[in-house]
Amino acid sequence: MRPLVMGVVNVTPDSFSDGGVWFEPGAAIARGRDLLAQGADIIDVGGESTRPGALRPSVEEELDRTIPVVESLVGLGAVVSIDTMRATVAAAALDAGASMVNDVSGGLADPDMPGLVAERHVDIVAMHWRGHAVDMQTRAVYGDVVAEVRAELEGRITALVGAGVDERRIILDPGFGFAKTAEHNWTLLKHLDRLTGLGHRVLAGTSRKAFLGRVGRDAGHERLPLQRDVATAVTNAYATLAGVWAVRVHDVPSTLDAIDVARAIEAAP
Numbered sequence: 001m002r003p004l005v006m007g008v009v010n011v012t013p014d015s016f017s018d019g020g021v022w023f024e025p026g027a028a029i030a031r032g033r034d035l036l037a038q039g040a041d042i043i044d045v046g047g048e049s050t051r052p053g054a055l056r057p058s059v060e061e062e063l064d065r066t067i068p069v070v071e072s073l074v075g076l077g078a079v080v081s082i083d084t085m086r087a088t089v090a091a092a093a094l095d096a097g098a099s100m101v102n103d104v105s106g107g108l109a110d111p112d113m114p115g116l117v118a119e120r121h122v123d124i125v126a127m128h129w130r131g132h133a134v135d136m137q138t139r140a141v142y143g144d145v146v147a148e149v150r151a152e153l154e155g156r157i158t159a160l161v162g163a164g165v166d167e168r169r170i171i172l173d174p175g176f177g178f179a180k181t182a183e184h185n186w187t188l189l190k191h192l193d194r195l196t197g198l199g200h201r202v203l204a205g206t207s208r209k210a211f212l213g214r215v216g217r218d219a220g221h222e223r224l225p226l227q228r229d230v231a232t233a234v235t236n237a238y239a240t241l242a243g244v245w246a247v248r249v250h251d252v253p254s255t256l257d258a259i260d261v262a263r264a265i266e267a268a269p
């Protein structure tokens with residue numbers, strides 16, 4: 001099966017690749033509509049920037065940013081995922097018609113999140129996370145990054161199932177760029193099959209991340225976020241071959257091309 005394409009709508013003033021661009025609700029809704037028209041299967045709406053060093057918005061601010069956008073995109077027929085670490089925001093988004101929760105903390109940041117997901121019988125993306133953006137890069141310390149990310153995600157599965165979440169509802173995500181150095185990200189990508197091998201659906205979110213800006217370039221000559229879609233297409237082709245369920249991206253057309261090419265390679269005799 002072709003991996004699903006999750007298109008990103010960040011309703012934030014400061015997300016690292018597109019912060020501020022879709023901050024007005026009208027612009028965010030228009031962006032979501034465009035992503036849908038381009039072939040996105042899911043629209044991921046988020047109101048909190050998780051770029052390294054970012055400070056958190058208030059709950060009210062996060063609700064004001066996201067809920068009108070969720071409501072409008074659901075009205076257009078979109079399958080919407082809410083990118084939040086807060087159970088109150090997730091609950092409001094589900095009430096507004098969102099059908100899944102994308103929690104970059106995998107239920108760690110808010111103790112009410114696992115119970116909410118269990119009660120609502122929705123899918124949850126459990127991403128590997130070691131702490132809030134403000135100081136997460138100090139936690140980028142691993143002996144064996146693949147084994148540790150895998151084990152920590154298994155811990156999230158246990159906690160979520162313990163709270164009543166149906167195991168089949170849990171989608172795993174290695175959390176590229178979250179408490180990871182560039183080297184950690186490359187190793188996780190190379191060994192993505194170790195995660196898909198756990199038997200859960202896997203989501204990969206490499207789109208426009210900093211490690212794609214730096215690779216092969218000298219300091220000062222990095223690709224800027226908007227120049228990273230070709231590099232992203234390559235990582236998503238690789239993720240497709242590794243058997244991911246979905247990829248989370250900013251640019252849908254180049255992603256669909258990458259998936260088509262990867263699948264042709266896979267299907268060739």
Ligand code: PMM
Pocket residue numbers: 008010015016017018049050051083102103104125127173175176203204205206207208248
């Ligand atoms: N990355 C970002 C935000 N949300 N959610 C999941 N599940 N996986 C990710 O890798 C992920 C995410 C940060 O990227 P952005 O600022 O471009 O949205």
